[in-house]
């Protein structure tokens with residue numbers, strides 16, 4: 477992948493991250509992080525904000541947080557024009573590498589039950605489904621269950 481790099485969020489990119497999320501508001505189900513929240517979280521070392529940049533434009537991100545002995549993934553997104561080239565795999569493997577470095581043994585996340593792309597991605601990374609929350613997501617006046625998934629690292 478030409479001109480693609482991954483880096484932690486810094487203050488120069490906060491505004492771009494907010495605009496990027498707003499651009500894809502529907503696909504993110506309205507679940508976006510705003511400037512104040514991002515800046516507050518950036519001060520907290522437990523927050524994990526990994527960006528994929530093409531030249532200097534954001535093309536994907538993964539936001540997660542360390543909570544006691546696990547990480548929780550809050551949001552993961554890749555631009556439609558750059559999907560299926562392994563960007564989400566790299567974002568997840570960067571988080572897994574951080575877990576290993578910090579001796580964190582588990583990652584938890586929630587995924588909409590019919591989100592085949594995301595579910596396949598997590599299964600490919602050895603996440604297992606351990607539960608389900610009915611009527612958890614709302615999209616276009618319909619409700620969908622969330623599948624609860626976790627990865628246990630050895």
Ligand SMILES: CC(C)(COP(=O)(O)OP(=O)(O)OC[C@H]1O[C@@H](n2cnc3c(N)ncnc32)[C@H](O)[C@@H]1OP(=O)(O)O)[C@@H](O)C(=O)NCCC(=O)NCCS
Nearest residue numbers: 552553554559560561562563564565587593594596597600
């Ligand atoms: C889910 C998402 C993050 C995947 O990003 P991506 O960079 O395209 O994923 P990758 O290229 O790293 O794909 C890795 C694996 O995921 C699975 N996958 C990805 N897209 C898929 C699709 N459209 N259909 C089926 N499986 C898919 C495959 O197993 C793929 O491996 P393969 O290409 O060897 O078959 C991306 O589609 C996206 O941003 N979707 C909208 C937001 C979203 O759903 N986020 C997750 C919320 S829990």
